Amino acid sequence: MRRYSLLLFAVFISVLLSGCGASGENEKKEITLGATVPYSDMLEKGVKPYLEKKGYKVEVKEFNDYVQPNISLKSGSLDANLFQHKVYMDAFGKENNMKLASVITVPTAPIGIYSKKYKTLDEIKPGSTVTLANDPTNLSRGLTVLRDNGLIEIDNSANPLKVSEKDVTKNPKNLKFQPVEAAQTPRTLDSVDLAAVNGNFALSSGLDLKDALVKDKLPEEIINRIVVLENDKNSKLAKDLKAAVESEEFRKVIERNFGEFHKPDWMSK
Incomplete structure (x- = not known):
């Protein structure tokens, strides 16, 4: 009887562990990123290729206002967006009862x-x-x-x-x-x-x-950033987005296509 109980326990642990592994492997791979011009181009040229090498299927959706990208994030039709700085992000979150999180800052077009x-x-x-x-x-x-x-x-x-x-x-x-x-x-x-x-x-x-x-x-709090919902800030996607922006490929895209943009402090070091 004791041997039978130990066997059942071992099977239970095995199933539990395999389930945990499955959830890690089943991270969402079809994603939609939202941005305003020209940050949609920055995502297309500097981020999308990196993510696709990681196995993601990426769609970049373009917006022409500063409201819908966050509303779409809240509804789940976007997985991340790129158009806003920290001051706007914090104010929008407070006014619309949303918890938003910054993934990483990117080169930003000046006024x-x-x-x-x-x-x-x-x-x-x-x-x-x-x-x-x-x-x-x-x-x-x-x-x-x-x-x-x-x-x-x-x-x-x-x-x-x-x-x-x-x-x-x-x-x-x-x-x-x-x-x-x-x-x-x-x-x-x-x-x-x-x-x-x-x-x-x-x-x-x-x-x-x-x-x-x-x-x-531009001070750092006015530098644009990739943003996700607070619950997703430690997700695999957030980490991969950060790695994409920190990559040498992204830096080359910036130098080639966005040379007049103000670079965040971390990128100037």
């Missing part, structure tokens, strides 16, 4: 000041109109670029990530600020003097990042 009327900042005439993105983070970034280049001054006590027109303390050229949807900023260049344009929208509209009069300097 630039563009103009069809002026070739240098010195040419800017008093009373010129500047369009800026109307969402808090990118509005702050646009104003900060103007400040860093001596066009305005900002209250030192203002939250650097939430600066608005109300925080402008000096405006010697009497610039007129016109906030619009971030995606619309490139289209305003035909009707205004200057526009602070996010790099991704600049590229998608045909602007060359090299043509920006000046660009912003």
